[in-house]
Amino acid sequence: MSSHVPISDALRSVVGxxxxxxLLDSSPRSRVWRxxxxxxxxxxxxxxxxxGGTGPDGxxxxxxxxxxxxxxxxxxxxxxxxxxxxxxxESRVMVLEHLDDRGAADDWMPGHAEALARLxxxxxxxxxxxxxxxxxxxxxxxxxxxxxxxALDVPVPPAVPNELSDLxxxxxxxxxxxxxxxxxxPGNDLRTATGVRFVDFEQASLGNGLxxxxxxxxxxxxxxxxxxxxGTPLAEVEDIYRATWRSRTGTDVPxxxxxxxxxxxxxxxxxxxxxxxxxxxxxxxxxxxxFEWGYVSARERLVHRLxxxxxxxxxxxxxxxxxxxxxxxxxxxxxxxxxxxxLPAQDTRxxx
Numbered sequence: 001m002s003s004h005v006p007i008s009d010a011l012r013s014v015v016g017x018x019x020x021x022x023l024l025d026s027s028p029r030s031r032v033w034r035x036x037x038x039x040x041x042x043x044x045x046x047x048x049x050x051x052g053g054t055g056p057d058g059x060x061x062x063x064x065x066x067x068x069x070x071x072x073x074x075x076x077x078x079x080x081x082x083x084x085x086x087x088x089x090e091s092r093v094m095v096l097e098h099l100d101d102r103g104a105a106d107d108w109m110p111g112h113a114e115a116l117a118r119l120x121x122x123x124x125x126x127x128x129x130x131x132x133x134x135x136x137x138x139x140x141x142x143x144x145x146x147x148x149x150x151a152l153d154v155p156v157p158p159a160v161p162n163e164l165s166d167l168x169x170x171x172x173x174x175x176x177x178x179x180x181x182x183x184x185x186p187g188n189d190l191r192t193a194t195g196v197r198f199v200d201f202e203q204a205s206l207g208n209g210l211x212x213x214x215x216x217x218x219x220x221x222x223x224x225x226x227x228x229x230x231g232t233p234l235a236e237v238e239d240i241y242r243a244t245w246r247s248r249t250g251t252d253v254p255x256x257x258x259x260x261x262x263x264x265x266x267x268x269x270x271x272x273x274x275x276x277x278x279x280x281x282x283x284x285x286x287x288x289x290x291f292e293w294g295y296v297s298a299r300e301r302l303v304h305r306l307x308x309x310x311x312x313x314x315x316x317x318x319x320x321x322x323x324x325x326x327x328x329x330x331x332x333x334x335x336x337x338x339x340x341x342x343l344p345a346q347d348t349r350x351x352x
Contacts, residue, residue, distance in 0.1 A: 005033050005045050006093050014086040015043055015095045028275070029061065029202065034098065042098035043085060048202065049092075061202040062092040064182075067131050068204030069094070071123055071179050078195040080119045099197055101190040109216070109229070109346065112189055113237040115196035117244035120178035120209035127177055127206065134180055134207025136171040137263045144283040145266040149325060151287045152332045159321035164266065166318060171263045173207035176254065180205045184212050185223030203274075210253060213241050214260035217312075219304045219343050221270040224294030226301055228343035258312040262319055265305045265326065271298040296343060299333055304343045306330035 005021045012018075016037040026032040026046075033045045048062040066089075072081035083097040123130075142164035149156050181188070182203025190197045203222075216237050219226045229237070238257075245253050264270050268282035273293050276282075282291075282298070290297045306326040313323030334340060 005035055006047050006088075006091050007035075007045060007095070008088050008091065008093070011086045011088055011093065011095060016041070021045070027200075029058075030200075044082065044096040044098050045093060046096060047091065047093045058092055062089065062094075064131060064204050065201040066094060068179065068181075068201035069096075071127065071130065072119060072198070072201070074122045075118055079197065080115050080122075080195075081198050081201070096199075099190050099192050099199075102192065104186070105191060108186070108189075108191065109233060109237045110240050111191065111196045112184075112186075113213075113216070113241045114244050115189070115198065116181070116184055116212060117209070117241045118248060119181060119198060120212070121245055121248035123177050123179040123206060125177055127179075131179075131204055131206050134173040134176075134205040134211065136173060136207075136211075137168055137267050139165070139168065141266045141268065142168065144268055144281050148283045148286060149329055151284070152329060152336075154325065154328045154332050157321040157325055160325055163319055163322050167259055167262055167322075170256070170259050170318075171208075171211075173205075176208040177206045178209040180207050180209065180212055183222045184215060185220050186225050186227075187223075208255050208260070209241075209245065210255045210257055210260040211263065213238065213253070214257060214264060217257070217308050218261045218264045219301060219308070221264045221267075221301075221305075222274070224273065226294065226296045226304070226343050227346045228304060229346045233346060256318075258309070258316055258319060261305070261312060262309050262322060265309050271301055290337070297340070299337055300340050300343065303330050303333050303340055306333070 005018050007018060016039065018035045019038050020036040021033045024032045024034055030049055031047045035043050035045050037043060048058045050058040066087055069081055069084040073083060082099055084094060085097060086095040146156055146160065181198050181201060182205060183200060184198065188198060188200045190199060215221065216229045216234055219228060242253050269277040271282045285291065286298055286302060290299045307330050310323050310327035310330060313319040316323060
């Protein structure tokens with residue numbers, strides 16, 4: 001009912017009075033309503049909560065989303081996010097433009113890639129400090145990855161520790177200020193009449209856009225709907241992203257996509273949903289248990305990522321040893337657990 005929608009008097013004076021409200025599906029970290037206003041227009045009301053097992057971080061996530069939406073509003077014709085119509089920081093409520101979603105389509109990736117590049121290109125050095133800096137892999141992640149190889153009885157080439165240390169340095173986000181969504185997954189993008197719009201910016205940050213372009217190759221590492229994108233579709237989306245970035249910024253995309261993919265590979269937290277991150281060493285769990293997230297298991301996600309990094313680094317000067325190790329680990333995982341399935345192909349549409 002509309003009486004349960006947390007719209008303060010101040011917000012009503014800005015956006016209008018609700019006449020009907022429908023509670024929508026959302027994560028445990030928020031409550032979301034589609035609200036009919038007097039006069040017949042619609043808005044989305046979102047309230048950030050402290051749910052989802054992530055601790056009392058609601059204020060920080062609310063501040064991130066509001067800041068990111070204001071930065072995303074720089075994009076026009078078309079936009080890349082819903083307009084922010086009103087805010088109530090005390091209740092962690094925001095009122096957003098209602099978008100008519102056309103639903104999933106088999107050709108969703110090109111539009112997603114273009115909108116992602118446009119989003120990333122909206123910010124620059126002058127925006128430093130408006131959002132947290134992206135958090136990359138750490139030395140602890142590298143140690144856990146090496147320990148996993150040893151637990152699987154896979155010999156670790158002597159050069160791997162130094163390669164991983166250098167990788168972490170290269171992934172330092174400090175020189176980059178792209179507007180990162182934080183979770184650019186199928187389901188957090190809406191297909192509207194004028195293009196793709198992203199929603200749910202609670203984990204937005206500033207960093208290198210390649211870490212989100214890498215989602216297509218590495219299997220959407222922060223998403224329950226892990227997917228495999230290969231061949232022509234993969235080449236197309238990466239070309240679209242790079243061309244869009246170039247047209248918006250006048251420069252080539254900085255950094256190395258192989259580095260971005262390797263960074264996701266060594267992060268154990270990229271095997272579990274957000275509520276379980278920053279809790280235990282999830283890579284250390286892999287030899288003993290195959291835990292699921294969505295319809296794909298941790299070992300299946302890991303085999304895919306190992307294969308991607310192995311393929312990308314065969315002739316890579318800085319990640320050659322890591323590539324050999326990744327290939328050997330993928331073989332060992334499939335030897336021990338031969339029933340592991342490949343990730344679903346991108347046209348499987350598991351979120352229908």
